[in-house]
Amino acid sequence: MTDTQANAGIHMANGFDPSSGVELDPASAALLERRDRVLGPSYRLFYREPVAIESAQGVWLRGLDGREYLDAYNNVPAIGHSHPAVTAAVSAQLAKLNTHTRYLAEPIVSYSERLLAKFPDALDRVTYACTGSEAIDLAIRTARYQTGKQGFIISEHAYHGTTVAAAGLSPSLGPNNPLGEHVVTIPSIDTARTPADEVAPKLLASVEAAIAQLNESGAGVAGVILDSILSSDGVQSDPTGFLAPVVDAVHRAGGLYIADEVQPGFGRTGTWWGFERHGIVPDLVILGKPMGNGVPISALVGSAAAQEAFGSQVRYFNTFGGNPVSIAAATAVLDVIERDGLVDHAASVGGELLAGLRELGSRFDSVIDVRGAGLFLAVEFGADDEERTPDADLATRVVNGMREEGILISASGPAAAALKIRPPLPFTSANGAQLLETLERVLTREAR
């Protein structure tokens, strides 16, 4: 049984299967045994043979075994692992003040002004939480109060978080995880199998059918929620603009357009926000993962109008949300992205890497698509048949082959047949060249 099959019930790409009989090194095996005795049964590890990590710098992780791993997976340490600017800012703030937002304090105001300046003018208010799950959950509450409606439209393989309500918007968590009430899915956008000029019309038709369904049920449409690069749907990036008709459709239905920017946001896709690539202005935007480079902070950004009903009727207080230490980390992240030009860097290095992956892919029949934007790229494997049947086994073998060669990536998509390549933003052309060279070697071995 492959890892993919072992984890099919819970739909987890690249999960470690404890029953696989893989022999771990003694230190890892001992640690795993201690770990299993204390952590809850819902924890899962990555890889056929889990990676034990001791430290990290920039784009490099150092294993407990002393090996160096090139990180082409982690999007949380967006400005690089253990970045000194974050360490300095957090240390200074921790030594000074770390309270909550019910006292007046300056740093949260300054940061908010800088953050909102990165958004279209209409998006002029921010509310802080600690995780993407909390922010999407707050968006659900906000949209329902604002519209007076209950329904949400999401993608078929969406992942939006782990709270009861966010998991209810996350069909990618698998068949044992029920969708929320009044949640309707639309088919995953599949750009590898859809002619470019049909992507937008097909998506719009799906959304309109879902709107009709919610209106008929009486729930109405509170919002459409889409990750602006459709990460868990396999990274669907092009043609740019395909999300635009959805905004008008949901507005006509009286609902809000909610952009989940937890993965594409903060420069990842070569623009500050993933929605920019589609030329749209959402009503609400969810920020998370890279926002504090790993220090927990997330946010809901949106127009004051979209947040007014919730704000006036219900107080929202998140004890740690917007605390000065998390704000200090987030401020350092903005500083470094701006100072080092990481948005443009992601665009240019990502563009090079995309070209390299396309060239490499053209030499392997099993590579059926290479796509992505900035430093969020996907390489999809499939059979040489008419449906280009997804090949998840090959993706799993390649992910584990890369891990054995010291490069960390993962797999994604409804069939888990696409490599997910998503390094910290300071990833260089040389790092990209190493990735390409290693991938060629692994593909030559695995893509039989």
Place this chain on the structure above:
Amino acid sequence: MTDTQANAGIHMANGFDPSSGVELDPASAALLERRDRVLGPSYRLFYREPVAIESAQGVWLRGLDGREYLDAYNNVPAIGHSHPAVTAAVSAQLAKLNTHTRYLAEPIVSYSERLLAKFPDALDRVTYACTGSEAIDLAIRTARYQTGKQGFIISEHAYHGTTVAAAGLSPSLGPNNPLGEHVVTIPSIDTARTPADEVAPKLLASVEAAIAQLNESGAGVAGVILDSILSSDGVQSDPTGFLAPVVDAVHRAGGLYIADEVQPGFGRTGTWWGFERHGIVPDLVILGKPMGNGVPISALVGSAAAQEAFGSQVRYFNTFGGNPVSIAAATAVLDVIERDGLVDHAASVGGELLAGLRELGSRFDSVIDVRGAGLFLAVEFGADDEERTPDADLATRVVNGMREEGILISASGPAAAALKIRPPLPFTSANGAQLLETLERVLTREAR
């Protein structure tokens, strides 16, 4: 209109009312104006005249106005504001590694072993999240998967968090915040107006009625969720043991007993956990606020058995949950609590302060009850009539009078008529004496 009335629609004790016309100092007024232009409309400040904070050390906050405020309110910086042990631990870890739990790493395992050693043997697994809201939300999912039932029983003025599901368990958020489906409330325990020997039987009868209601509706009982010191119900501490019959009742109904320890946990009540005072062993325990002294971390602790169904059927991954930096902060908190004997300290200084408040209260007719455990104390105001009608206006005046005299506390309870005194744990006898002396002065002025 008083602050309490202005905020009645959203049930917030001690909220700032921007329409009150209070004149702020120019620096605060300018900051407030900038703040209102960027933060979402759900933000609320404390006090008739908000406090602007610049820095904090130990039990002292320094205002932007240069004033020192004695902190007798904040339970998050449990080991004291800006504690150097947390700063050192977090700084060192930030410079080394901050990833997630899908790689093997040692610190989370060591911390978990130490944390679980503080619990009864039956509670042997921990799952990490970032906030109390996330942990209670996870408890909801966990209990529903485990029991196959949907219903929850909570207290009438409970507060358990801010996610859709947690807010659905938080009637203290006010009438505009709807309860969740299959959520049944029981009347707030009111120890000030209930003879000691009637508290437990009355509570048990309420819980049994709620169980019957949930069984009749077909939802069944997934769990009873109670804050072990009933913070938002006005701090209900005695007689110890009154929660014990509830555990048996919910078990007979096939549900789980879920202890919300976000406020009482980590020594606050003079024992490690609030549930210890009642001689009970919960099935699931929620930890939060003080766990990382303000660095976001929370947890669900429980028996492996209670978590098994959820863990085997659905993966749970919280990106920042259990990250090495939050674990470093939590480890430093455990170190300091143990090294400085803060649990016993909370018991002894809290006991002194309780005695002092009782003596003071005996001299004012409007003080109808003084209660609490460790460093979580309440002083309730009421009229000299048969019902001892709660006097929220007096509580508000006293809270604001104390703030003017440089001591920060707040109000609590269904009627917001009880002072909530809940300082960082290193609060000393001398701090307590200052609080008592100041409170006497304010009461002499306000308790007309």
